Amino acid sequence: METILHYINLVLHVEPLRLLLYLAGLIMFVAANAAYLVLLERKVAGHIQLRIGPKENGPFGLLQPLADGIKLMTKQLLTPSGIDPILFRIAPVMVMVPAIMSFVVIPFSDSIVARNMDIGLLVVLAFATINFLGLLLGAWGSRNKYAIMSAARVVSQNIAYEIPMLVTIVAIIMVSGSLNMHTIVSQQLGGFWQWNLLNIKASLLMPAAFLIMFICMLAETNRAPFDLVEAESELVAGPFIEYSSMGFGLFFMAEYSNIVIGACLATILFLGGWGCPFGILPGVHWFLIKIYLLIFMVVWIRWTFPRTTFYGLLNLSWKVLIPVSFVNLILTSAMLKVF
């Protein structure tokens, strides 16, 4: 065992090899998450509605994602006539690649991080913005009025929710004084009383800030109750309406990867990253426990609340989230000056 660890350590010190290993690992992590979060979603949805969910394929339906994947890959990749051939093909990639890229700077634990960048947080936020551009291009390229309508919704929704999210994150950056996610987590280690979530010394509104961040994450990833973009009962499947086979599969995977990124970001900024709530045994397992709890919350919320109206969605952002996040920002700066 020790010799194996020794060799792994040696390999990890050769930079190109290390990067390749991380790349493979991250792609595997993203793919496994996308596959099994769909299963989790269907299982939770089933149990909330007093059903069982998938159970026929493998024990507890554990092979269901595999069956879904095979089914998607055997479907024909249709390209409707009159589309923009370049945009139509580039869009799924433009949605998927940023989702994988964001994982490069996310610190899973003290030592597990592909690239520990000083502007890590900025990188994640920048890539998160490319995602909806991809959706817009895909919808525009597929020459379909439903797709264009939902793409218009994507843009206005993402702009409305980007603002409170960024303002909240600015408050966190002011508290930690760094854009490096490793540093931000390091400041929260030691126990749950050190977390930014309960950092009342920095700002009285920190718990509310976490709530804002969480709501914005739901809206940014186009999840229910903010899934006006997909709105399957009125817009069929939103921007992906003309996509089939793995083209659709990529959009789907990107959606779930974005949820994971959102959960990672919330964990790093507010819940102390890989630190243990009680100050024992910090490590990657705590990080995973926290992100999967948050993801469970996301799924749970989806199967609890009906879809909001577009009016209600924008009202919530402009009338509640943005004012509260600005008050939080001002309060944080004032309290930082005073104490």
Add this chain to the structure above:
Amino acid sequence: MTDYFKEIFYGLKSLLIGMGITIRYCFSPVVTVQYPHETLKMPARFKGHIELIPDEQTGTSKCIACGMCQRTCPSGCISVDGEKPEGAKTKMMTSFMLDYTKCSLCGLCVESCTFSAIRHSMRYNLAGTSKQAYIIDLKKRLEESKK
């Protein structure tokens, strides 16, 4: 201004109540019956197609082919035939055919039977590839159920 905060507060509270309800459902036992693997028992008053009641002693039908059910049936889906063997006191039923394609499950035949010879069966998962599959020979069915 107070209305604004009230709305946020009560909105959040109602959201939390909703989430409380769903999480309770999430961990309560499921109600799904895995149909091909398990089936529900039909309630006692379930009305399937009719069948003959076997006599407790002999195991054969109690029907004496009086023809009451055939005459009562508004859809005309029952046809009973019988004959009187030499030296016997009553008639014996020789065939009892039910055309289930016409039956409306009104139950008048069961009510009209003075000898309590027919009842509704508990069959509900019927499937067939032709019309012929629903012209049911009830006498044969009784004999087969005996085996």
